Amino acid sequence: MITKLRRIAGFDLTGMASLALWVARRRHGVPPGATAVPYSGAQTAMTSLFLFAMVVELFAVEILLRAFDAPAGLRAFFLFLDGYTVLAVLAVIASCVTRPHVVSPDGLRIRYGAFLDVRVPRERIASVRKIRRFDENGHVGVTDGRLAVAVASQTNVLIELTRPITIVRPLGARAEVHAIRFYADVPGPLLAEIAAWSAEESVRVRPDLMGER
Incomplete structure (x- = not known):
């Protein structure tokens, strides 16, 4: 329980740091020579609507409490809670924008905001292909040794590994996975980068398929 609480507190701190990066138009963990692969585009519209609704609620609650002549302490409590x-929602948006997936000469880094960070060494990637799935449950899940990192219930890239790697799930649990599905706004640059490896190594870049088999 303590470990989970620490990780949740860490999400908050990372999210706040991401807000500063977002304002400064900077990205975290994208070294020179690496390719950033954004993934937040598919959820931006829905998250923005949700955020707008919460801002409206904040003002509506304040107006309502004033109308009923609520004590200042009660109004301050609700203002703090809604604010x-x-x-927190802004921090989640910022963490996803400023922490993209990264392809570098060392391998692939798959992330979901402050919640997940998976490093896949280049030599562990056996194959990669574009897929189209719209039925993912949640943002991060592991089923039968397959990790899914979804955005808006979607994944569109599948990598298969030469042997399993150990990943750390958002609340600290560990799992071994031998395949990873994830979402990229534009998978092309990622596939092109990995295709360049295939000229030197045995990484297979498969053609675009309609679904995972």
């Missing part, structure tokens, strides 16, 4: 919720 923190708005800030």
